[in-house]
Amino acid sequence: MAGRYKFASSSSSSSLWSSSPSHATFTSRLLLLLTLLPFTLACFAFVLQWRGGIPDPINRWSPDPLVFPGMGSSRSTSSVVDDPVRTSRSDCVDVLGQSRSASFPYHRDWKFDYGSDLRPKICITSSTSAGLEQILPWIFYHKVIGASTFLLFVEGKAASPDVSKVLESIPGVTVIYRTKELEEQQARSRIWNETWLASFFYKPCNYELFVKQSLNMEMAIVMARDAGADWIVHLDTDELIHPAGTHEYSLRLLLSQVPGDVDMVVFPNYESSVERDDVKEPFSEVSMFKKNYDHLPKEVYFGNYKESTRGNPNYFLTYGNGKSAARIQDHLRPNGAHRWHNYMKTPK
Known part of the structure; x- marks a missing residue:
C-alpha cells in the first residue's frame, strides 16, 4: 500500500510539474496583452489629438460650452469687471460698429447648415x-x-x-x-x-x-x-x-x-414673467414663466387667477392660444x- 501510495503521489507531482510551464506562459501572455492594450489605446488617442481628432459638436459652436448665445462677451475679463454696465449690451452691435466682420461673435462656425437630406425639413x-x-x-x-x-x-x-x-x-x-x-x-x-x-x-x-x-x-x-x-x-x-x-x-x-394624418400641432404658450427691471437679454436672463392654462389643473388655475392677473382682465398680457x-x-x-x-x- 505504501508503495502504491508513493507511486500515485509521485505520478501526481510529475503531472503538476509538467503543466506549470504552459500555465506560466499563458499568464505571462495575458499580462502582456493587458499591458499593451491600454498603451495602444493611448497611442491611438495621441495620434487623433495630434491630427485634430474628432470635433466635439458643442465646442464646434461655442468656445465655452456653458455659454448660450447672448450670454458671453467678446471683451476681456478685465473690461467686463471694470465696466459691468456694458456687459448687458449686444456684442453684435460692437462687432458691426467696429467694421471688423459682420458675424455672430459668440460661436465659431455658428452658421452651420444641416443640409436638405434631413427630414422632416x-x-x-x-x-x-x-x-x-x-x-x-x-x-x-x-x-x-x-x-x-x-x-x-x-x-x-x-x-x-x-x-x-x-x-x-x-x-x-x-x-x-x-x-x-x-x-x-x-x-x-x-x-x-x-x-x-x-x-x-x-x-x-x-x-x-x-x-x-x-x-x-x-x-x-x-x-x-x-x-x-x-x-x-x-x-x-x-x-x-x-x-x-x-x-x-x-x-x-x-x-x-x-x-x-395629422395636419397641425398646437404648442400652448408660456409667458415670461419679468424678474427685474433691468433685463436686457430676455432669452438668457428670464427664467420664470406663467404656465398655459391648458397645462394647469382647473382648481389651480381658477384658485390663483385673481392673484396672478393682479387686476388685469387677461391671465396672459398678450395671448393664450x-x-x-x-x-x-x-x-x-x-x-x-x-x-x-x-x-x-x-x-x-
Missing part, C-alpha cells in the same frame, strides 16, 4: 423689426433644435443694411423686404377677399400687424414649399419653441413622430398669426 417664418441682438440667438437656438429654413419678413431695424447683410449671409435664411412691389403683390392676395380677416382691415396697431403677418404667412407657405419644407411654423423673434417630450430636445424628432406648426400640403392657408387652415378641409 422645418421652416420657421417671422415678421420682425428687431435687431441682431434678438434675431441671431433666436435663429441659432432654432437651428440647434432642428429648423433649417427661415423666412424673415423684415422692416425697421431688421431691414437696415448692417443687420440685413448679416442675416443674408446665414445658410437657410431668406430675407424678404417690405417693398412697394411686395405690398402691391399682397394687395392682389386671396386673403383680401376672405371674410375671416375682413374685420381686421384698415385698423391701427395690432390689427394692422395681424393682417400683415397673415399676408406674410400666405407668401411663406409658397416659399417654404418651393424650399422643400415639410412643416411650417410662424413665430415672433421674441418667442422660442420648446420641444418638450423628446429626449434629444429636437423639434425635428417631435414632428417626425406625429401621425401622417399658443402657436402652431402645420404640415405643408395643398390648399394650406393661414388662419391668423397663431393657426393654419385649409381651403378644402378642416385640419386635424
Whole structure:
C-alpha cells in the first residue's frame, strides 16, 4: 500500500510539474496583452489629438460650452469687471460698429447648415423689426433644435443694411423686404377677399400687424414649399419653441413622430414673467414663466387667477392660444398669426 501510495503521489507531482510551464506562459501572455492594450489605446488617442481628432459638436459652436448665445462677451475679463454696465449690451452691435466682420461673435462656425437630406425639413417664418441682438440667438437656438429654413419678413431695424447683410449671409435664411412691389403683390392676395380677416382691415396697431403677418404667412407657405419644407411654423423673434417630450430636445424628432394624418400641432404658450427691471437679454436672463392654462389643473388655475392677473382682465398680457406648426400640403392657408387652415378641409 505504501508503495502504491508513493507511486500515485509521485505520478501526481510529475503531472503538476509538467503543466506549470504552459500555465506560466499563458499568464505571462495575458499580462502582456493587458499591458499593451491600454498603451495602444493611448497611442491611438495621441495620434487623433495630434491630427485634430474628432470635433466635439458643442465646442464646434461655442468656445465655452456653458455659454448660450447672448450670454458671453467678446471683451476681456478685465473690461467686463471694470465696466459691468456694458456687459448687458449686444456684442453684435460692437462687432458691426467696429467694421471688423459682420458675424455672430459668440460661436465659431455658428452658421452651420444641416443640409436638405434631413427630414422632416422645418421652416420657421417671422415678421420682425428687431435687431441682431434678438434675431441671431433666436435663429441659432432654432437651428440647434432642428429648423433649417427661415423666412424673415423684415422692416425697421431688421431691414437696415448692417443687420440685413448679416442675416443674408446665414445658410437657410431668406430675407424678404417690405417693398412697394411686395405690398402691391399682397394687395392682389386671396386673403383680401376672405371674410375671416375682413374685420381686421384698415385698423391701427395690432390689427394692422395681424393682417400683415397673415399676408406674410400666405407668401411663406409658397416659399417654404418651393424650399422643400415639410412643416411650417410662424413665430415672433421674441418667442422660442420648446420641444418638450423628446429626449434629444429636437423639434425635428417631435414632428417626425406625429401621425401622417395629422395636419397641425398646437404648442400652448408660456409667458415670461419679468424678474427685474433691468433685463436686457430676455432669452438668457428670464427664467420664470406663467404656465398655459391648458397645462394647469382647473382648481389651480381658477384658485390663483385673481392673484396672478393682479387686476388685469387677461391671465396672459398678450395671448393664450399658443402657436402652431402645420404640415405643408395643398390648399394650406393661414388662419391668423397663431393657426393654419385649409381651403378644402378642416385640419386635424
